[in-house]
Amino acid sequence: MNDYKYKHVKDLPTTHLLGAGTPMCAGCGGLEVVKEIYDLIGENTVFINAAGCMTLLAVYPFTPFRGSWLYTAMASAPAGAQGVRDALDILLKKGRIKPEEDLEAVVLTGDGAAYGMGLSSTSAAIDRNLDFIYICYDNEGYGNTGQQASAASPLGARTATSKGPHGFSGHKKDLFAIWAANRPAYVATVTGAEPMDLACKIEKAGRIAGPRLIIALAPCPTGWDFDPKETVAIGKLAVKTGIWPLKEYMDGKVTHTVIPRRRPPVEEYLKRQGRFSHLFSSQSNDALLQEIQGQVDAYWEGID
Amino acid sequence: MKRVLMTGNSAAAWGARLAGADYVPAFPITPQTEIIETLALWIDTGVMDCRMVTLESEHSMITAAGAAAATGVRVFTATSSQGLLYGMEMIYTVAGWRVPFVMVNVSRGLSSPITLEPDHNDILAARDSGFLQIHCATCQEVLDGILIAYRLAEHERVRLPVIVNLDGFYLSFTREPVEIPDAGAVSRFLPPFDPENIRFRARTPLSEAVAVLGGTLYSYFRYEIHLAALNAVQVFNEIAADYTSVFGRTYETVESYRTDDAELVFVMMGSFATKAKAAVDMLRQAGLAVGLLRPILLRPFPLDQIRRVLAGKKGVAVVDQNLSMGKGGVLHTEVASALHGQPDAPTVLTSFIGGLGGRDISAEEFYEMASITGKAVIEGLTPPPRLLLTELELAEIRKLQAIAQKKRKDKQG
Numbered sequence: 001m002n003d004y005k006y007k008h009v010k011d012l013p014t015t016h017l018l019g020a021g022t023p024m025c026a027g028c029g030g031l032e033v034v035k036e037i038y039d040l041i042g043e044n045t046v047f048i049n050a051a052g053c054m055t056l057l058a059v060y061p062f063t064p065f066r067g068s069w070l071y072t073a074m075a076s077a078p079a080g081a082q083g084v085r086d087a088l089d090i091l092l093k094k095g096r097i098k099p100e101e102d103l104e105a106v107v108l109t110g111d112g113a114a115y116g117m118g119l120s121s122t123s124a125a126i127d128r129n130l131d132f133i134y135i136c137y138d139n140e141g142y143g144n145t146g147q148q149a150s151a152a153s154p155l156g157a158r159t160a161t162s163k164g165p166h167g168f169s170g171h172k173k174d175l176f177a178i179w180a181a182n183r184p185a186y187v188a189t190v191t192g193a194e195p196m197d198l199a200c201k202i203e204k205a206g207r208i209a210g211p212r213l214i215i216a217l218a219p220c221p222t223g224w225d226f227d228p229k230e231t232v233a234i235g236k237l238a239v240k241t242g243i244w245p246l247k248e249y250m251d252g253k254v255t256h257t258v259i260p261r262r263r264p265p266v267e268e269y270l271k272r273q274g275r276f277s278h279l280f281s282s283q284s285n286d287a288l289l290q291e292i293q294g295q296v297d298a299y300w301e302g303i304d
Numbered sequence: 305m306k307r308v309l310m311t312g313n314s315a316a317a318w319g320a321r322l323a324g325a326d327y328v329p330a331f332p333i334t335p336q337t338e339i340i341e342t343l344a345l346w347i348d349t350g351v352m353d354c355r356m357v358t359l360e361s362e363h364s365m366i367t368a369a370g371a372a373a374a375t376g377v378r379v380f381t382a383t384s385s386q387g388l389l390y391g392m393e394m395i396y397t398v399a400g401w402r403v404p405f406v407m408v409n410v411s412r413g414l415s416s417p418i419t420l421e422p423d424h425n426d427i428l429a430a431r432d433s434g435f436l437q438i439h440c441a442t443c444q445e446v447l448d449g450i451l452i453a454y455r456l457a458e459h460e461r462v463r464l465p466v467i468v469n470l471d472g473f474y475l476s477f478t479r480e481p482v483e484i485p486d487a488g489a490v491s492r493f494l495p496p497f498d499p500e501n502i503r504f505r506a507r508t509p510l511s512e513a514v515a516v517l518g519g520t521l522y523s524y525f526r527y528e529i530h531l532a533a534l535n536a537v538q539v540f541n542e543i544a545a546d547y548t549s550v551f552g553r554t555y556e557t558v559e560s561y562r563t564d565d566a567e568l569v570f571v572m573m574g575s576f577a578t579k580a581k582a583a584v585d586m587l588r589q590a591g592l593a594v595g596l597l598r599p600i601l602l603r604p605f606p607l608d609q610i611r612r613v614l615a616g617k618k619g620v621a622v623v624d625q626n627l628s629m630g631k632g633g634v635l636h637t638e639v640a641s642a643l644h645g646q647p648d649a650p651t652v653l654t655s656f657i658g659g660l661g662g663r664d665i666s667a668e669e670f671y672e673m674a675s676i677t678g679k680a681v682i683e684g685l686t687p688p689p690r691l692l693l694t695e696l697e698l699a700e701i702r703k704l705q706a707i708a709q710k711k712r713k714d715k716q717g
Contacts, residue, residue, distance in 0.1 A: 044506040048371070058514040060521055068504045069511040070374065072367055073393050079364030082357060083329065083371025084504060090326050090355055090377050097376075101505045121367075124360035 006199035013039040019064035023056045027228025029218035029235060030054060030137030032192030034108070037135060037214075040202045043067035045104045046084055050077035050118055052110030053144040054137065068103065075117040078125035081105040081132040104133065111138040111152035114215070115173050126182040126211045133205060134213040139220035140172070147223035154243075155295075156288050158225075158275045165278060166288060175215055180249040185210030187249040188257075191217040193235025197246050197257055204248070217244045225274025237269040242296045256303055263300070266293050307483045312475030315443040315482050316382065316408045316468070317342035319450025321352050322490045323406070325380035326497075328356040329368040333387040334420055335472035336410040340382060362391035369405055370398030373465075374512055376499035378454070379405035384472060385412035385426045392429065398465060399434025399529060401513050402502065404457035405465050406450055407435070411574065412472040413661040421662025422471040424574065424626040428634050434529045436466040436536055437602040439573045441559070443480040445600075446470050448553060451485070454494055455543045461535040463502075473662060474575040485551055493550045533604045540601055557606035559598040560613045562588065566595030568677055569614060569650075570670070571622045571639055573599055576659045580623065583670030594674055599635075610642045611649075619652040619677040625659040632689045633657055652680045658692035665692060 005011060018038045024031040030053055038045075043066035049055055051074035058069050072080040085105045091097040109118055114136035122134065141147040141159050149159040151173040162168040179187045186205050190198040198216075205212040219235050221228040238244035239258060243266060246258040267289065270276040279285045310318070316339045320328065328347075330340040346352040359365040362383050373379045383391065388409055409430075411422040427437065436456060438449045446468065453466040470476060504510055516522050537557060544555040561581055563569055570580045577598040587594040597613050597620075599606060614620055620643075624633025631637070636655040643649040654677045658665045669692055680686050 043509070046504045055515055058511050060514045060516045063511045063514065065511070066509060067506075068509045069514065070371060070504070071513040071515065072371070073363075073397055076364045076367035076394065079359055079367040080371040082359070082364070083327075083368035083373075084375050086327055086329075086355055086357060086368070087372035087375030087377040088504070090372075091375070094326070094353070097505065101507070103504055103506050120360055121364045124364065127360075128357065 004200055004203055006196060006203055009196060012195060012199055015039070017043060017066055022064050023059065024053065025220075025222050025228070027221040027231040028053070029192055029220055029231050030110070030139060030216070032231065033137055033190065033198070033216040033218060034135070036192055036195055036198055037202055038065075040199060041104060041106065041133070041206060044102075045106050046070060047106050047108050048072060048077045048080040048084065050074050050107070050109035050113040051144070052113060053139070054108055054110065055144070074113050076121045077107045077109050077113065077118060078121040078130070078132070078134065081107050082125060082128065082130055085131055105131075107132060107134040109134075109136055110143060111136060111140060112142045112150045114138070115151035115175050119178070122179070122213070123182055126179070126184045129210050131209045132211060134211070136175070136213070136215045137218040138215055139218040139223055141220075141223050143220055143223045147220070155292055156276060156279055156285070158278060165282065166285060167275070167278060176247070176249070179213050180254065183252065184213055185250070186212040189215050189217070189245060189247055191235045191238060191244060191246070193232045194239055194246060194258065201248060201257070223275070226272055230272060234269065234272055237264070237272065240264055241266050241269045242300050243269055245299065259304060263296070266296055307481050309479045310443060310482050311338065311477055311479055312440070312443045312446050312470045313338035313410070313477070314342060315446040316450065316470065317346070318482075318484055319447045319468075320380040320406075321346060322447075322485060322487060323380065323451055323454045323494060324378060324496070325354055326377035327372045327379045328354060329365045329372065329379070329381050330356055330358050331362050331365045331383065331387060333362070333384045335412060335476040336382050336384040336387075336408070338476070339408060339410075362387040363394055366391040366394035366398060366407075369407070370394065370401050370403050370465075373403035373405040374401055374502055374504065376497070376503035378497040380407075381405070382408040382410070384410040385414060388426050389414065389429060395430050395435060396433045397513070400525065402463045402529070402532070403465060404463055406453045406457060407465065407467050408446075408450070409467050409469045410472045410476045411469055419661045421473050422625075423660045423662070427467065427469045428626050430467060431603060431634070434464055434533065436462075436464055436533060436604065438466060438468045439600055439602055440468065440470045440475065441575050441577050441598060443475060443478070443482045444553070446475065447482055447484070448547065448551070448555065451490060451494055452540070452543055452547055452555065455546075456536055456540055458497055459539050459543070460500070462532050462539055464529065464532055464536070469574065471575040489550050493546060536604045537601065537606055555600065556609065557599070557601040558609045558613060559596075559600060561596040561598070563595035563597060563613050565593055567593040567618045568674055568681075569595045569597050569617050569620050570673070571597045571599075571620060571635060572625070573602065573635060574625060576623075576625055576665060579665055580670060583667050586667060587671065587674055592674060592678075605638060605642070607642050610639065611646055614639075614643060614650055615646065615648045617650045619654065619681040620650045621654045621656060621673050621677040623656045623658055623665070623673065627657050627660060636689070651684065652677060652686050654680060654686060655689035656692060657689065663692070
């Protein structure tokens with residue numbers, strides 16, 4: 001990545017473009033990532049949003065964005081990006097707008113839309129090789145409605161619809177693999193607590209055309225039950241423990257951009273979050289803890 | 305101007321072509337598919353300077369249509385039946401975006417049971433969405449209706465999407481002589497799309513469709529849509545007058561056929577109204593003073609015109625090609641609300657349901673409906689709504705069921 005702009009933290013933009021005073025919760029990991037990305041991709045963008053927490057960024061008649069915004073519905077934000085991109089291409093081709101009036105179409109959705117209802121429209125946008133950026137802030141549940149379990153919820157997590165002694169019984173869906181299997185131009189995982197890794201990936205995505213999809217782990221103080229000041233620490237632990245692998249897909253190849261050599265046990269990540277507290281208060285959940293660690297170990301086996 | 309035989313679907317494609325649509329987000333569904341196939345061929349052979357993209361669903365198709373219109377291009381799309389319902393969330397949503405584009409719906413009965421032939425439950429499901437609705441009875445009206453629809457949608461006092469409706473099979477696949485307007489004349493009638501202040505551009509940021517909190521703002525925006533839709537009655541009349549001056553054909557918000565001296569009037573929408581028209585002529589020959597009123601514009605509802613045409617009539621028979629389960633005919637309810645409390649309103653307003661899933665309505669049935677309505681006028685008693693189905697048809701159904709039962713028993717041995 002030698003020819004890339006962002007090598008040190010001091011290289012990151014110092015002008016912050018997203019306005020303050022949004023109604024997001026204190027310590028929102030989703031907003032953290034949107035802020036970081038917005039500084040990098042700038043205001044010549046139209047954010048095409050699906051139903052989720054971030055829908056409340058723009059509440060009439062105010063917006064924190066310097067650029068444009070279009071709220072669609074929960075399932076079809078990528079189709080909204082298709083309409084905008086196609087229209088801009090038509091206008092450019094017919095000479096009805098100048099090249100400097102062009103915009104980047106950026107889809108912004110939560111995991112509820114990305115992993116579930118919106119997967120069909122995302123897959124189809126990749127089929128059509130749509131030139132767009134997709135940002136999924138993944139807070140591992142239907143956050144805006146009170147953290148019900150979604151297809152992104154991890155094993156064992158307590159959610160509003162899995163409050164039993166063992167938490168959520170399903171497994172987090174591998175959206176990265178699903179998206180990558182469609183062979184888009186670029187797929188990456190990021191998290192706001194690793195801004196350098198994020199900046200390099202966004203810069204890379206900005207230099208190519210086609211579908212570029214980013215999944216951002218978004219620690220959620222209200223949904224995951226932790227103190228807002230812990231957001232960054234929890235994001236870092238997600239990476240260090242190996243729970244949230246930072247990687248990218250390009251030209252048919254998956255590369256891990258951060259390989260945690262000495263991974264602390266997953267407990268260090270889990271025990272800082274109320275949603276996993278039942279795993280530590282009862283020995284009956286020891287097997288579940290082992291299963292989570294086992295899955296992480298199995299994932300990293302052979303990756304170097 | 306040339307006059308050629310073409311299907312309703314072909315006329316729809318011609319409408320989009322002559323309107324100079326820039327963008328066609330598409331999704332195939334019977335009986336609409338011929339429209340997008342025709343446009344695709346014109347685009348691929350360079351006849352039309354337009355981009356077509358096949359989306360993966362009608363929900364996405366309508367999203368893309370709205371988003372493209374919000375970016376400032378002229379958009380055309382088409383769907384039918386299940387597709388319209390699959391996209392219904394976005395039908396309501398894009399109407400709220402106030403984006404002017406035109407969508408053709410080729411009416412087809414809704415599931416269940418799944419079927420292919422027409423009735424109007426699909427299009428009426430979109431009645432309250434904010435889309436305006438133009439209902440066609442001929443292939444010529446389909447073509448003309450699309451050109452008028454663009455002017456209406458894009459008008460500064462309206463700025464709402466418009467659905468142009470035609471009936472599956474009866475219009476979509478039926479060839480009729482259609483006059484194709486000259487492209488030069490069309491450009492005099494329909495200037496290039498001016499997106500005004502709704503368009504996404506760098507350096508002129510725009511927030512579209514942002515959330516509102518609380519009922520006051522919500523009511524404000526919903527009322528704005530309603531008031532814009534109401535404006536569309538007057539605007540339609542202005543545009544129709546322009547249409548007449550350029551192309552010679554006359555359109556009103558309603559078609560009134562032999563209503564002036566009529567005592568009884570049928571009210572019907574769509575291509576099946578042409579059956580009523582033929583019945584009116586036959587009944588007139590038999591000495592009955594009968595006429596037909598056909599709303600062309602359903603949204604906005606042409607309240608004044610309907611009141612004016614029906615004022616002083618003795619009886620009105622509304623024939624609904626739709627069924628609101630547990631209530632009855634939708635158009636009957638609409639007409640009743642228009643007439644109630646009017647000083648010279650007809651005393652009898654009968655209701656008939658027919659033509660569901662493309663079931664024919666025979667001349668005899670029109671005579672019967674006229675007779676029932678005439679009798680009600682004399683007796684001063686309005687009969688309950690009738691569901692059209694003959695004894696012979698019922699006997700045929702019973703026969704089929706008996707055969708199926710017999711086969712099952714034989715198999716079970």
